[in-house]
Amino acid sequence: MGACVLNVHERNGDVLKIATLADFCGTRWQNNAVMIPVPGGKSFLMPVGMVMRLYRRHTGTHAVDISGVPDGLDATASCKGDRVFLHVVNTRRDRSIEATFQIRGRTIASGRVFWHALEPEFEILEYSPEQAAKIKSSKQQFAYLDPGETFAFQLHDGTERQIRLVSVAEEKDPVIGLIRRAQIGLEIDGQPLSLVCAPYVMPTEIAGLRIQADTTSGWVTMPKRVQCSVWDAADPIVDTPSFSFPLPGYRLFSHGLQAYNEPVHLGDRDGDPAGQRFYHNYGVDLAGYEGRQKVVSAIDGVVVQSDPREGNLCIRDDRGLILHYGHLESILTGIRSGTRVRRGEWVGMLGRRGASGNFSHLHVGVYLSEAALADDHPCRNLNLYPWLVAAYQAKRGSELHAMAGPHQTTVVGDPVSLDGRNSIPGRADIASYRWDFDDGTSMAGPVAEKAFENIVLRVCAKTTSGFGGSATGSDARPEGGSVSAEILDRPRNEADGPVPPRPAGLGGLWLAGPAVAGLLLSHRGQGYAPSSRGSAELAEVLASEPNPLQQNRN
Amino acid sequence: MNALDHSMTTDQISRRDFLVSVGIGTAGAACAGESPRPAGPPPLQGAMVIDPRPKFELSPYLYMQFMEPLGVTDSSVDAAWDFGRDVWREDVIEITQELAPTLLRWGGCFCSYYRWREGVGPQNRRRPMLNQLWGGIYNNQVGTHEFVDFCRRVGADPLFVVNFEADGRKYWAVSPKGDVRSGTALEAGEWVRAF
Numbered sequence: 001m002g003a004c005v006l007n008v009h010e011r012n013g014d015v016l017k018i019a020t021l022a023d024f025c026g027t028r029w030q031n032n033a034v035m036i037p038v039p040g041g042k043s044f045l046m047p048v049g050m051v052m053r054l055y056r057r058h059t060g061t062h063a064v065d066i067s068g069v070p071d072g073l074d075a076t077a078s079c080k081g082d083r084v085f086l087h088v089v090n091t092r093r094d095r096s097i098e099a100t101f102q103i104r105g106r107t108i109a110s111g112r113v114f115w116h117a118l119e120p121e122f123e124i125l126e127y128s129p130e131q132a133a134k135i136k137s138s139k140q141q142f143a144y145l146d147p148g149e150t151f152a153f154q155l156h157d158g159t160e161r162q163i164r165l166v167s168v169a170e171e172k173d174p175v176i177g178l179i180r181r182a183q184i185g186l187e188i189d190g191q192p193l194s195l196v197c198a199p200y201v202m203p204t205e206i207a208g209l210r211i212q213a214d215t216t217s218g219w220v221t222m223p224k225r226v227q228c229s230v231w232d233a234a235d236p237i238v239d240t241p242s243f244s245f246p247l248p249g250y251r252l253f254s255h256g257l258q259a260y261n262e263p264v265h266l267g268d269r270d271g272d273p274a275g276q277r278f279y280h281n282y283g284v285d286l287a288g289y290e291g292r293q294k295v296v297s298a299i300d301g302v303v304v305q306s307d308p309r310e311g312n313l314c315i316r317d318d319r320g321l322i323l324h325y326g327h328l329e330s331i332l333t334g335i336r337s338g339t340r341v342r343r344g345e346w347v348g349m350l351g352r353r354g355a356s357g358n359f360s361h362l363h364v365g366v367y368l369s370e371a372a373l374a375d376d377h378p379c380r381n382l383n384l385y386p387w388l389v390a391a392y393q394a395k396r397g398s399e400l401h402a403m404a405g406p407h408q409t410t411v412v413g414d415p416v417s418l419d420g421r422n423s424i425p426g427r428a429d430i431a432s433y434r435w436d437f438d439d440g441t442s443m444a445g446p447v448a449e450k451a452f453e454n455i456v457l458r459v460c461a462k463t464t465s466g467f468g469g470s471a472t473g474s475d476a477r478p479e480g481g482s483v484s485a486e487i488l489d490r491p492r493n494e495a496d497g498p499v500p501p502r503p504a505g506l507g508g509l510w511l512a513g514p515a516v517a518g519l520l521l522s523h524r525g526q527g528y529a530p531s532s533r534g535s536a537e538l539a540e541v542l543a544s545e546p547n548p549l550q551q552n553r554n
Numbered sequence: 555m556n557a558l559d560h561s562m563t564t565d566q567i568s569r570r571d572f573l574v575s576v577g578i579g580t581a582g583a584a585c586a587g588e589s590p591r592p593a594g595p596p597p598l599q600g601a602m603v604i605d606p607r608p609k610f611e612l613s614p615y616l617y618m619q620f621m622e623p624l625g626v627t628d629s630s631v632d633a634a635w636d637f638g639r640d641v642w643r644e645d646v647i648e649i650t651q652e653l654a655p656t657l658l659r660w661g662g663c664f665c666s667y668y669r670w671r672e673g674v675g676p677q678n679r680r681r682p683m684l685n686q687l688w689g690g691i692y693n694n695q696v697g698t699h700e701f702v703d704f705c706r707r708v709g710a711d712p713l714f715v716v717n718f719e720a721d722g723r724k725y726w727a728v729s730p731k732g733d734v735r736s737g738t739a740l741e742a743g744e745w746v747r748a749f
Contacts, residue, residue, distance in 0.1 A: 009616045017613040018657070024619035025646065026628035033619060034649050036633040043649045053653050056617040062608035069602050077604045084606055101602035 002051045003074075003089040010076045010087065013063050022048040050116055058114060060085045072097045096318070112139075140231050140238075142214075142382075144224035153230045155208050162189050163211070168225055170218040174414075178263045178280060180406070184213040184226055197226075199259035199281075199406040200422035202386055205233045214383040219261055219280055229383060237390040242317075244343050245391040246298045246325070246364055247286060247350070253392050254401040254424075256287025256361065260385045262406040264357070283324065283365030284384050286350075290360040291329045293350035297341040298364070298391070299323050306336045311353030315341060321382075326363030327356040364388065389424060400425060415451045619650075619710075620659035621701065625688030631696050634704075640677060640695070642704055650708040658710040660701050663687050665715040667726045667735035670745045673697020684729045698749060716742035 002021050009019045022033035025043070033049030045053065060078030066086070069075045074089040090097055102108075143151035145165035153161045167185035172178065181198035188207050195204060197213035204211055210231040217225050231237065258264050262281045297315055304322065305314035311328035313335065329351025341347060352360040366382045401424040420433050435448040443450070623631045634646040661668055664687065672681045673694040680694040698714075705712040717737025720727035727736035 006616070010612060013612040013616060014610040016616065018615040018618055020618050020620060020655075022619065023628070024621050024630065024655075024658070025634055025650075026624060026630035027633045029628045032628070032630075033653055034646065036630075036643070036646055038629065038633050041645075043643070043645045045649060045653060049653055052617060052619075052655075056654050056656070059612065059617075062611050064607060064609055065605040067603050067605075068600070070600070075602060078612055079606055079608060084604055086604065099602055100600070101604060103604045103606050106606055 002048050003055070003087065004091065006051065006055050007074050007076045007087055007089060010059070010063060010078065021052050022046075047116075054114060054116060055087065058085055059087070066101075070097060070099050073099055139235050140229050143228040143230055144222070144226070145228065146225045149224075151228075151230070153209065155232050156234060157208075159208075161207060161209055163187075163209075163228070163230065165226055166192070168216055168218075170216060173263060179216075179218045180263065182213070182216050182218065184216075184228075186211075186228075195228075197261075199262035200385065200403050202389065202422065202424075203229065203231070203237065208233050210235070210237070212383065212386065215261060220282070229386075238387040240391055240394040242299065242343065243387060243391055244296070244298050245388065245395055246295055246362060247288060248294055248296055248344075250286070250288070250293070250392075251396075252287060253396075254403055256285070256359070257403075258285035258361075259406065260284055260383045264407060283326070283363045284388050285359070285361045285363050286388075287359070287361045288350040290351045291349050293362075294346055295325060295328060295348045295350050295362055297323070297343055297345050297347050300343045301341060303335055303337055303339045303341060306331055306339075309353070311348075311351055311356075313347060315347075320368070322367040324363070324365040324367060326365075327351050327353050327361060329353065393424070400430070415449050418448045418450070419446065420448075421446045614656040615711075617655060618657035618659065618713075619653070619655040620662060621704075622660075622662045622664045623685060623688070623692045623696070624664075625685035625690035625692060627688040632693070635696050635700075637695060642700075642707070647704070647707050650704075653708075655708065655710045657713055658701075658705050658708070659713040659715060660698075661715045663721075664692075665717050666721040666723060667729065668717055669735065669737060670698060670714075670717075670741070674699060674748075683735075684731060684733070686726055686729055686735070698745075702749075714745070716745065718742070 005021055009016055023029055023031050025034040025036055026032045027036055027038050030046065031048055032046055033052055034043050035046050036043045060080035060083065062079055064077045064079050064084065066075055066077040072090065072092040072095075074091055076087045078085045078087075084103055086101065088099070141153060143153070143163055145151055145163075147165050147167060150162050150164045153163060155161065164187040165184070166187055168182055169185075170179050170182040173180045181196060184195040184197050186193045186195060188209065188211075191207070193204070193206060193211075195201075195211065195213040197216060201212070210233045212229045214227040214229050215222075216227075258281050260281060260283065264281045264285075299315060299317045299321070301315040301317035301323065303313065304316045305312060307313070308328075308331045311326060311331070313325040313328055313331055315323045315325075317323070325348070327350075328348040331348040332346060335341065335347045350360065350362045352358055356363075364384060366384050366387070368382060402420060403422040403424065404418050404420050418435065420435075423430060423433075433444060433446045435443040435450075621631060621634075634643055635641075636643050664685070667683070667686050669683070672683060674680075674697050677695055680697065682691045682693050685692045702712050717735075719738070720736035727734070729735050
């Protein structure tokens with residue numbers, strides 16, 4: 001309603017020169033732009049303030065005419081130089097209205113949309129971190145570049161950053177031949193910047209930008225060499241009020257996690273109809289208990305695909321993004337194509353249906369369109385990993401997570417480099433790293449290099465009450481059971497498929513994440529928080545007993 | 555609660571033909587001024603048509619705010635002021651910078667019984683006044699200087715409402731306690747001269 005009033009002001013701007021929509025600030029009026037909590041707290045914008053902020057920031061200097069506005073919409077337009085600003089209000093609370101527009105005598109070169117979508121009835125009663133995030137916006141853009149090409153990104157202050165791709169150097173896994181990481185050479189306004197494109201890497205902040213190398217054409221078929229995500233560094237990674245973490249009450253974030261672009265492995269009997277054994281994960285896998293972990297919709301949207309047999313569920317939001325869940329154990333009755341779901345609404349249970357590798361987990365992916373989903377692997381999607389980290393941190397921001405991924409493949413006897421630098425620090429900087437190996441040795445520092453011999457198949461599990469004493473003073477205290485290290489000896493044979501030739505007599509070894517090492521991290525002045533994936537010292541070796549989460553993985 | 559404040563890239567927009575399907579929105583489109591096709595693209599059936607020729611100038615003050623001591627009705631100015639430290643609450647400054655009003659007006663009905671001199675000078679010697687409309691006693695700790703300071707910090711132009719003969723209302727001209735609250739043109743002129 002408020003936006004309609006601002007449109008009235010704008011239409012009558014030839015005679016109206018001063019106006020407002022709100023009372024400015026106070027402690028109780030719902031029409032205040034700014035609500036001030038007393039006796040203390042953090043002031044926040046009320047809906048009317050959000051609408052005023054939107055108009056204040058996105059209005060031209062001169063009004064222009066607009067015609068042909070469909071029923072139900074209220075629209076005004078203005079311009080500033082060669083930019084045109086369009087203010088559109090959907091006055092219908094019960095449905096969406098689709099409309100297109102054109103600018104007479106001009107060709108639209110580029111455009112941006114900002115929107116507020118508030119539930120028809122809500123009342124803001126207090127400041128919350130979610131509301132703080134809501135006040136900001138997430139303006140992630142995608143830059144698709146070939147070497148030599150430049151992408152211009154505009155910051156909030158109006159300045160532009162020129163992002164130029166200089167070089168791409170991919171590094172392949174020596175055993176299975178999949179790309180493991182890429183070094184991306186960029187220039188930001190002429191200043192060189194080197195980014196690592198690899199699983200578990202979070203975006204880098206530089207010169208007011210937040211930037212991430214999402215993927216390259218070595219990983220995925222795409223017309224350009226590199227896909228980068230770019231944000232204004234003042235914006236959040238993802239707008240957490242519109243994207244939530246899909247697993248409520250989840251405490252296993254880094255347990256059995258498989259990130260975007262991570263090389264993953266399926267065994268002979270693990271259900272991949274294409275018979276693939278190794279491939280890059282094109283979503284993010286979150287381990288959990290089959291049939292015992294609720295899954296909720298991360299977004300508001302409409303179900304566009306529901307396949308209980310394979311455990312696939314796809315939900316499209318109003319922007320056209322498709323959220324894909326895989327391997328669900330069950331999908332609630334009533335959640336079927338066409339059903340409208342709300343963010344946070346329970347849709348099913350986590351499971352291991354379909355090509356899960358018998359690994360009980362939720363596969364989460366976001367595709368930019370339904371066409372991309374139909375193409376499946378080749379034409380994807382968005383690097384969801386930073387979104388999930390941000391959404392998880394919005395709930396449990398102080399937790400420390402040891403990350404020693406991605407999965408690696410190596411040959412028995414060759415050194416493996418285990419890198420803990422992608423660990424998530426939580427509320428403070430990481431003060432120290434310690435690697436405990438199951439041969440009784442330890443190493444310090446963020447990166448540990450070690451060769452492994454005499455590997456035997458075994459599964460480690462810890463199923464009692466968290467991680468014990470060494471986690472005291474830390475928030476990283478998973479409830480219930482959790483998975484620890486996993487080492488699968490996989491002597492190579494000719495039937496294995498696409499494993500490149502290696503010297504005779506050596507077996508291929510599949511190392512899952514930190515595998516044989518427990519990575520321990522600590523915040524300054526606190527006890528160590530063990531790696532969620534591989535704290536060998538705490539794990540009980542259950543030599544032949546199947547792991548409840550990751551049984552029969554090979 | 556669901557609120558989105560998002561932008562889309564050009565890429566996504568072209569994909570969806572700029573569908574406007576939720577809530578309220580503002581879209582900005584940059585036109586190629588020197589279009590290779592002066593006539594522009596062929597008209598779309600049913601599309602909204604924007605004529606980009608400027609019709610009239612829009613005042614930046616269409617997005618102003620006003621601040622008024624609302625007494626016991628809604629503790630606006632008092633809640634924003636840190637009385638212990640004689641400064642504005644920092645969280646109020648920050649959120650107002652976010653709101654970015656172009657102009658802030660001091661007072662509304664309140665100014666019909668506001669005497670500006672009571673709100674200047676050392677804070678411990680400022681005279682409290684009966685807030686006739688909104689209830690309670692206004693302490694005058696926030697006066698002209700403090701208000702202008704707030705405006706500067708949030709980047710807004712200040713605007714003062716003058717007491718023009720108590721807006722012609724007898725019940726405001728003299729308070730129930732017998733104070734003369736009506737202001738004169740001379741008093742308003744002195745206010746302008748003083749600042």
